[in-house]
Amino acid sequence: MRSWTDTLRFAFQPVVNLATGAVAGLEILARPETGDILAEARRDPELDGQLAVLAVRAAAHRESLLPLHVNVFAGTLADLGGLTPLHHAVREAGRLPWEITVDVGPPYTHVPHQALLEALGELRGQGFRISADGVGDGDVPLRLLADMAPDLVKLDASLLVRPAAVRAMRTLCDESGALLCVEGVETEGQYGAALSAGAQLAQGTLFAPPARLPAAEVYVPPRSPADVPPPRSGPSVREFVRPAALLPATASAGQVRALLTGSPDVSGVLLVDRD
Template identity: 85%
Template sequence: MHSWTDTLRFAFQPVVNLVTGAVAGLEILARPETGDILAEARRDPELDGRLAVSAIRAAARRETLLPLHVNVFAATLADLGGLTPLHTAVREAGRLPWEVTVDIGPPYTHVPRQALLEAVDALRSQGFRISADGVGDGDVPLRLLTDLAPDLVKLDASLLTRPAAVRAMRTLCEQLGALLSVEGVETEFQCTAAVTAGAQLAQGELFAPPARLPAADVYVPPRSPGAAPLPRSGPSVRQFVRPAALLPATASAGHVRALLTGSPEVSGVVLVDAHGVPVRSVHRSRFLLSMSGRYGHALYADRPAAKLGDVPRTVGVDATAWEVLDVVAVGGRDRTSDDVAVVDRYGRCVGVVRLADLVRALAESRVEEAAGLNPLTRLPGSDAVTGEVDRRIADGRAFALSWLDVDHFKQVNDGAGFAAGDELIRSVGRMLQRSASDSTRVGHIGGDDFLILADPEGLDPVAASVLDAPWSAGGLPVSLSLATVLCMPGSVTDHRQAAAWLAPLKKAAKALRGASWVLGRAGMPGHEVRRGSAAATASAAHPGRA
């Protein structure tokens, strides 16, 4: 009698890192030659659990070193209370649980919520990573998604036509500490949309179709010149994580040599203890050089590889690219090409980052920034400031957005000459830069207009520095006008709404004489006059508020 396993085959589809272009993992997909075993598995949790175990064993036969993604229905986890046989299969395959991501798929309707959450906790305690699959095209409740707190959210490509929804999901992922992936990417347009919306990972026919043999190469479209630059505060190390070649700390040098010579794409090996914590780092070139020297193989082959390794360099999964560079800068120059191990909150290695990836991405971000600098002041334009405004809104942070300009600047240019006007603008820009704290962003919109983004408590020093200074151009006295809108958490939804609240405040500031400063609050009527006096034609009936 034929078993369902007789006609079942598995295919592998790469999960691609959109920043580095590297393969970040392989999703194992069941491909039955007859019947619809997936429909049966949806109704039969035991069968679904056996499919997951078979998927791991199929990957083991392909000897892939990449992290794996295994599909399981939500109802299966809730019914079985976890997947103990999966843990056994992973161990027997010589893999570590944190190299395996369990993709939990819909339907979620009628799945007992508490039972599902307990099963996910059980998987996490064993070391497995959790992915919420089919989001956007399935029925996963938003509340359940936040309770699952997945390490990865897989979004259906159909949502790319709704960029606001994708950006909102990216914001949620940032709050949950999760990565965002897009499934079903088939065109370069979709890939560009995924990158623009902030997705870090993707998979689909564009990169590589599912295949019986894991793909050695994938196609990743070149980054568009108009793509959004990386955040000035430093991109997250999560964007650059590559799969790590992990071996037990007790592995012999011969075992490591076999892995490296059989996998030319592997730049090094991380030796981990029983809990997955890095204990030694083996650099490919230095290791093979030691092994290939005279008597090297005879001396080291059967000895622990740890003797030829170095103390690992590690960073937390929440680190920025700049922090990784700080780690690389410490120590001898002979280790600048070493991989840096990325560890989770338990200290377990979840991947590595390569210096070349970081340098390339940071260089691209600097080129993007340089292209957007104002040639007169060398300050960034409005995009840099408004992008940071949106990030602070997403983080639920209070902020103060200000607009500064020179009063009657056209008359200044006409009376003192454009050279004096240019020097005045440069001087204002330098003063703003000197007075800005680390959390303050200054942008030069053009002409005599500047944008200033600051924490509410950091606003007064910046305002005082520019409004108290005696400005002049060509010997003619000049005054400045400052308008500020305070935005508390929840008061605005994006930078456009903040700018809309700021516009009437600028008009009010320009209506005052002398160095002026008007401050308002988003969502509240009226404003406060902090500097300046009413013009001669204006009523003096309201000296403090308007």
């Protein structure tokens, strides 16, 4: 008898750095061939946690070196108190937790806030980065968003018709040390609106649709002067930094050279002693 995992596939969608046009990471999206496993995962924290583990393993099979975004429902974190199996899966895949952003998604209604915040604290203690997902189209209270202190806020593209709200969210992100990402960008008009409102990252079918193989290149429209927002204090250094790849300390010079010449989005290599 076939298991539900036999019909589960994963797709990868790039997260694009709007300052450089480079791919800053890959969001891993579950794509079941049959059934609605995501609806079941919303009701079943153990299943949702298992999907996160399988997502990391799927990325490992594709041998992607880019940072990864893994989706988890807020209720899952509050119920489980953390994601220990995900931490183990990341280590088994040869990655480190700071290469993984946990995209915490709605619904937040009826989720115990204190339990959620404690689970986020545990994830941070393990080294994971935190993203507040679906902001603007979900039900996350502003106070809870501030208490979550995410590293990244993902804003729904539907909010781009209200640029003042997007600029206000950018200000909140600046004050809390987070980056602002607009997700669901489908048109060049939305791209321009995201730029002029101050978003630093974006994702959507305009750049690249979700695909079974991680995209090697993305489409980034040319900028017009009207799209460039007024200067603030200047962009932060981390907006321009491209991710370094990790190799074991036993890697040869030839392996390092092959990686750097074959992966243009990788800016450097860190040799890691797994012990």
